[in-house]
Amino acid sequence: MQTDIEKQVTYPIHTDFRRRVVCILGLPFDVVTLDQAVEKVATAAEKKSRCFLSTPNLNFAVASMEGGAFRDSVIRSDLSVADGMPLVWIARLLGLPIRERVAGSTLFEILRDGSARKTNAGLLSVYFFGGPDGVAERAAEKLNASSSWLRCAGSYSPGFESVENMSSADVIDRINSSGADFVVVALGAKKGQAWIERNLSRLRAPVISHLGAVVNFVAGTVSRAPVWVRQLGCEWLWRIKEEPALWRRYWNDGLMLLRLAVTRVLPCAVATRMKGRDLDAMARARVSVRMHERRSRIVASGAWGEGNLSALRDACERITATPCNVHVDFARVTQIDSACIGLLLLLYGHQTKIGRDFEMHNVRPSVMRTMRLHCADYLVARPDRVQGFPQEAVVN
Structure with missing residues (x-):
């Protein structure tokens, strides 16, 4: 008898070459507003069409400088949005048409609220995979207890396992049997992207994304920065306040940003303005x-x-x-x-x-x-x- 995992998931390999994308720091970014990104994700979930959403921020871009599977996972995404004000600032300096930050956490909040959705479809179901022990379960309880356009179909925290161990038939069967429309992964950026890529063809949920902080925000174990702090581009300071262990990551990313600004971004901006379009x-x-x-x-x-x-x-x-x-x-x-x-x-x-x-x-x-x-x-x-x-x- 075939298990769910042994049944072929029929999402064809497809690349939309009509997507309007630009390159920032070696990665592709879709030229979309926050509302447009929300609509793309909601439509994919409702029509059961594959959408692997990546939300690269400065940390993603810095890690991608090493090349390899992590960088390629962003490039292979069906939708890649600028989740980080430094990337938006770079885009503005280079004259690129990315005008606003499309944060994965905000995208999830809007889907949850339902205020920006243009369709009349019913609830969308989400599955929380990852996060600290017990946090995914708590997030599921709080989401289902609220008045929301999203309901949680299930949750699982695999702990500090390897990508291979987290990709067993039992784990994938558990997610598939939930019938979720949207799998939210929270394993850390590199491990999360690697897990998605390894299991993308086996997962039935049409929408999949690594949104690491979302599970904590929904559960209430970490509070998100107020809107005015986000608008100033200072959410990273708030995150350090909430999670002091993050200071080293932000410090290293900031140093790399300065280096890239001097060696790549500013020379690129000057060259673009001097040459113009032929x-x-x-x-x-x-x-x-x-x-x-x-x-x-x-x-x-x-x-x-x-x-x-x-x-x-x-x-x-x-x-x-x-x-x-x-x-x-x-x-x-x-x-x-x-x-x-x-x-x-x-x-x-x-x-x-x-x-x-x-x-x-x-x-x-x-x-x-x-x-x-x-x-x-x-x-x-x-x-x-x-x-x-x-x-x-x-x-x-």
């Missing part, structure tokens, strides 16, 4: 898809940015319609911006989802500098690792 090159931009037996290739030319990405989005959709290894040839690309890099991140993320290669090569020095300033130069393959296509001459 409107003629954007008008002449072209892209083609060349299908090959072993590898398929996107070949682009001209300047690419926020205003002309439609053709490049079409190329991404076409080349990923059939699973294949993908090469991106930028030999004749003269300029890109954060939105173009964001789209490339989505393509890279899609390829890692399906276990196929992504290689970007023949990148001009000026374009490479832009990618480096956006902390996304890891997308570019080293010349000695590119195989299958001849190197085209790069014009400096």
Whole structure:
């Protein structure tokens, strides 16, 4: 007899290349307001469509500098929002269209309140997974005792187990049998993202996100900063007041922010303002898809940015319609911006989802500098690792 865990969960692997995303510190961020993010999550839950929500803050961005699975988990998300005022400040400095913080805790509060929901659907059910011993149970009790658009379908605190031990058939069966629409994970950022990625295809809940502090806030074991403190960008001070052990993390993140501001963010802002947009090159931009037996290739030319990405989005959709290894040839690309890099991140993320290669090569020095300033130069393959296509001459 099949258990719930042995039954295949039928959420297809899909990447929405029409998402409007920008790159900040090497990560993709959706250009959405708080209300838009709430609506996306609520709609996904109600229509039973997969939404892996990531809420990267400064700590996420700093940890992602190491690369690897944690960074890639954010890139592979279906929705990635700027949960941190430093990221919003960086976006403003770079002239990016992210205007407000979309905090995961606030998103949950609005879903709970129901005031911003545009649909007439009934209650959504949530499952709390993780948190300190007994806190998830307390959060469940308080949520179900309140007048809310959310009800808690179950909770479980696995303790300080490994990701592998927390991914047993019994654990996943327990979550699936609850019938929850939304799994809220609270295991610490790295472990939480790793657990989600390991079990995403096995979980039936359409919406999944690591929202570490939410369980504590709902349970009342930690109080959240008042709105005026959040608006000033000082919620981190309040968190230290509530949880003094966090001071070291914020100190280290602050030092890294200063370093990134000097070496990447400020030089990027200056370069962006000095260069401006090459409107003629954007008008002449072209892209083609060349299908090959072993590898398929996107070949682009001209300047690419926020205003002309439609053709490049079409190329991404076409080349990923059939699973294949993908090469991106930028030999004749003269300029890109954060939105173009964001789209490339989505393509890279899609390829890692399906276990196929992504290689970007023949990148001009000026374009490479832009990618480096956006902390996304890891997308570019080293010349000695590119195989299958001849190197085209790069014009400096």
